[in-house]
Amino acid sequence: MIKKIIAVAGLAMFSQITNATPISNSASGLASPLSTITFNEHVLAADAAVTNEYSDLGVIFSPNLYYSAQTGFPNIDGNTLTNFTDSGSGPSVFQFSLNFLASQTDAAFAMVSNGSSWDFEALLGGAVVETFSTLVDTSALDFFGFTGISFDEIRVTSSVEDFMILDNLQIGNAVPEPTSMALLGLGLAALVVARRRVKWA
Structure with missing residues (x-):
């Protein structure tokens, strides 16, 4: 009985890995995001470096x-983030990370580049x-991300040091720590052990 309960708990945690699905060249990203950051929430100066300005929104x-x-690109409109400055005043960033303040199971964002x-x-x-890895261009299939797996960072790297524009960051479910199924399994296992001890006492 205990082995079965522990196996169920293990399968619940393993399922987070086996259900992992990259979101690549999607027209809409997540089906039902809990929130979407449009970068209109906090308006900054043009070419301002963005690090923790959206930390209150979780990233x-x-x-x-x-x-x-x-403007002028599908799913990219208004205030956005880029890896270059319009004025040329700052160094271009060809590898960057979206660091989430809580572990996530789903996140996606619109991004366009030059077909690289x-x-x-x-x-x-x-x-x-x-x-x-995938080619990123300016088509309407421009959402990228991950779903069905636990993560707290998405790292994006240009293979050829190309430019990009990013908008509409969608965030799905935060991961419960620890997962409820694992807790249930451990609780049931402890209950079975306790009952057996009482029975044989």
Whole structure:
């Protein structure tokens, strides 16, 4: 009985890995995000470096991105983040991370580039848990991210040091710590052990 309960708890945790799905070249990203950051929530100066300005919404950017008003691309409109400055005053950033203040199971964002290859990595505690590479252009299929896996960081890297524009960051469910199924399994196992001790006392 105990082995069965522990197995169920283990399967619940393992299912988070087996259900992992990269979101690549999607037209809409998450089906039902809990929140979407449009970067209109806090209006900054043009070309301002963006790091923790949106931390109250659950995300920090590192090393930094830049604040910019952009239009003319699908799912990209109004205030956005870029890896370059319009004025050329700051260094371009060809690898950056979205660091979430709580572990997530789902997150996606709209991003356009010049038809070049980009790498997307989901990390948890600094360890890569899922990754994919794809071409990123200016089509309407411009949402990228991860779903069905626990992570607290998405790292994005340009394979050829290209430019990009990012908008509409969708955030799904935060991960309960620890998962409720694991707690249930451990609780039931403890109950069975306690009852057996009483029975044989």
